[in-house]
Every structure is written in C-alpha cells, then in structure tokens.
Amino acid sequence: QVQLQESGPGLVKPSETLSLTCTVSGDSIGGYYWTWIRQPPGKGLEWIGHIYYTGTTNYNPSLKSRVTISVDTSKNHFSLKLSSVTAADTAVYYCARFYTLIDGIDSWGQGTLVTVSS
Amino acid sequence: QPVLTQSSSASASLGSSVKLTCTLSSGHSGYIIAWHQQQPGKAPRYLMKLEGSGSYNKGSGLPDRFSGSSSGADRYLTISNLQSEDEADYYCETWDSNTRVFGGGTKLTVL
Numbered sequence: 351q352v353q354l355q356e357s358g359p360g361l362v363k364p365s366e367t368l369s370l371t372c373t374v375s376g377d378s379i380g381g382y383y384w385t386w387i388r389q390p391p392g393k394g395l396e397w398i399g400h401i402y403y404t405g406t407t408n409y410n411p412s413l414k415s416r417v418t419i420s421v422d423t424s425k426n427h428f429s430l431k432l433s434s435v436t437a438a439d440t441a442v443y444y445c446a447r448f449y450t451l452i453d454g455i456d457s458w459g460q461g462t463l464v465t466v467s468s
Numbered sequence: 469q470p471v472l473t474q475s476s477s478a479s480a481s482l483g484s485s486v487k488l489t490c491t492l493s494s495g496h497s498g499y500i501i502a503w504h505q506q507q508p509g510k511a512p513r514y515l516m517k518l519e520g521s522g523s524y525n526k527g528s529g530l531p532d533r534f535s536g537s538s539s540g541a542d543r544y545l546t547i548s549n550l551q552s553e554d555e556a557d558y559y560c561e562t563w564d565s566n567t568r569v570f571g572g573g574t575k576l577t578v579l
Contacts (some may be wrong), residue, residue, distance in 0.1 A: 351528075385568065395512070395559055397568040408566045444511060454502025454561050455568075458511045463548065 352377040354445050354459035362439075362466050368432040372445030372459060379403050379421065383448045383453065384428045386419060388441040396441075400448075401428055435466045470495030470496035472560050472571035479577040480520055488574050491545045497541035499562045506557040506573075515558075518543050552577050 358370035372384065385400035397408035401419045409417045413432070421428040432439060445459040471493035480486035492499050503515040516536050516538040518524040524536035531546045547554055555578040 387570075394573045395561075395570040399572065400568070410567065430560075438479065451563065451565055452502075453499065454517050454563070455512075456506070456514045458489045458504075458513065 352403070352447065352457050354447065354457060356443060356445050356459045358462065358464070360465060362435055362464060363468050364436055364466055365434055367437050368430070368439065368464055368466070370430045370443055370445075370462065370464070371427050372429070373425075373427045374447075379391040379407075379423050379426045379428065381449075383403075384416060384419075384421065385446050386430045387444045387446055387458075388439075388465065389444070389461075390438075390441045397428065398443075426440070437466050440464065441464045469564055469567050470499055470562050470569055472501070472506075472562055472569055473569040474558075474560060474574045476572065477575045477577070479579055480550055481579045482550055482552065484547060485548045486550060486576065488545045488547075488558050488576065490545075490571050492543070492562065494541075499564075500547070501543045502561045503536065503545045504542075504559045504561060506559065507553070508551075510558070512559065517548040524534070547576075552578055554578055 353375045355373045362368045380403045386398040399419050401407045409433045418431040442461040442463050444461045446455045447456045447457045475492045478486045498520045502517050504512040508511045514527045516524045516526045516527040518536040537544045557573045557575045
C-alpha cells in the first residue's frame with residue numbers, strides 16, 4: 351500500500367519561497383499523477399497543481415505564477431515550490447496521488463502545517 | 469471549469485442513515501466525482517469514485533455502510549447505521565483535463 355510523507359520547513363517568512371517534498375513509499379512514482387492540495391486553518395481544500403511522473407504539469411490558475419512542481423523518479427519523490435508567500439499561504443499542505451486524468455485522488459499524505467510569519 | 473456545491477452542515481442520529489449531496493454546476497452534470505472523508509485533525513481519506521450513472525467504486529476497506537448514487541447533476545453519499553467515527557467533514561472532488569476542484573465540504577454531526 352502506497353504511503354506519502356510530506357517534509358519541509360514549518361515556518362516561512364513573508365516574501366520567501368515555501369519548499370516541500372513528498373516522499374513516496376510502497377509503490378513506484380512511475381505511472382501516476384502526483385498532486386499538492388492545501389487547506390487553510392478551518393477552511394476547505396484547494397488544489398495547487400499536479401505533475402505526471404514524466405514531468406508534465408498543470409497548475410491552479412490562481413497560483414500559477416508562483417508555483418513550481420517537480421518530480422525526481424530516481425528518489426521516488428516530488429516537490430512543491432511556492433514563491434513570494436504571504437500570510438494567506440498559511441495552510442496544511444497535503445501531497446496526494448491519482449491514477450489517470452479521469453480518476454479522483456486515491457491516496458493522501460498526512461499533511462504538514464506551514465505557517466508564514468516573520 | 470466545473471463547480472461543486474455542498475451544504476455546509478448535516479446531522480443525523482447514531483444508528484440512522486444520512487444522505488449527503490454534491491451538486492455539479494450547469495453544463496457539467498455528467499462529470500465523475502470522488503468523495504473524501506476528513507475526520508477531525510486528520511488528513512482526508514478517499515472513500516469512492518462515483519459516476520453519473522450511479523456506478524461507484526469504493527476505496528479499500530471501506531465498510532458496506534457507505535454507498536453512492538447519482539441523479540442528474542447531483543451526486544450522493546449515503547452512510548447507513550451511523551457510527552460516532554463517521555462524524556467528519558465530507559468533500560467531493562471533480563476534475564477536467566487540466567484542473568481539480570473541491571466542493572466546500574459538509575460537516576456531518578452524529579447526534
């Protein structure tokens with residue numbers, strides 16, 4: 351059974367870049383789509399973007415100018431960078447997986463809280 | 469792109485049944501969705517994929533108490549014999565070729 355684990359700093363200063371990595375275990379990163387979702391405290395889920403294992407990406411238009419998602423198949427992990435962060439980017443960040451573009455997310459990481467504050 | 473609408477809250481008694489609704493926006497009534505459960509303080513958990521025909525595929529280990537159905541633009545999640553651990557937020561998800569969208573979530577209270 352696949353497991354996903356987010357890692358990265360829990361505190362980021364305003365205007366800096368948020369960087370997270372999702373390590374995949376129990377299955378190969380090949381053959382799937384990998385996605386980042388975030389959830390501000392007390393609010394709902396927001397899709398950030400996704401990447402196919404080949405490197406093809408799609409981003410939420412509202413975040414597209416600040417987001418980069420990349421994949422490293424040799425390390426079986428994928429990463430998120432969100433630049434120029436503000437307090438509005440404070441959220442629990444989840445990594446997740448889906449199989450094809452006509453499938454829903456079928457596996458979630460446990461999530462990691464990132465706070466943007468000076 | 470599609471928009472998903474969910475009621476903000478629902479409640480039902482222990483041992484009873486509840487039917488949660490996720491409504492697809494105009495022009496998107498045929499879309500497939502997925503249901504996810506988020507218990508307090510935990511990550512979301514995939515429940516099922518639900519088609520417009522009402523056909524659904526459940527996630528591994530999901531009890532038979534959980535089922536899905538569809539009518540037009542509405543997608544339903546029915547939970548029978550409610551247990552205390554079913555108290556959670558429930559989100560629907562849909563997608564097109566380039567984006568993913570979530571509903572606002574329904575907070576289910578088990579009385």
